[in-house]
Amino acid sequence: MFPEYRDLISRLKIEDEHFARIFDRHNDLDQQIKNMEAGIVPADGMTIENLKKEKLQLKDSLYQILRKASNV
Template identity: 35%
Template sequence: MSHVQHELVQKFPEKKEQIHNLKMNDSHFARLFDEYHELNRRVHRIESRGTDRSDETMEDIKKQRIILLDELINILEK
């Protein structure tokens, strides 16, 4: 368990302003951003509290988070 939150701005500090602008002006990006951070909080909460979740459930959540992150990165790189 890593107990490390994977916040988007922490991952890409050089894109902080772009992330902010996209959150304000692009509803699709904002929705993906919110979903990513919700999944991120769920993973962190499960890992830090040792909440009883099956490995399969945790892996599914992490896979969803990776898919969202990939989509967000694609938008940031346009």
């Protein structure tokens, strides 16, 4: 995710608690979704769809933070 911001992501995960929390939640959701889609964890389509929406919102938030931090 966002390879052009790799260094900035590493820095923000250490320096910005809010960013780190959002980043970790995004990664947790990504793994949950993969497990559900693979059938490892039982889930219906609506649950997966809702998790994907939450994950996308988090990704948007992360991107906004990255853009703002890169312009400083």
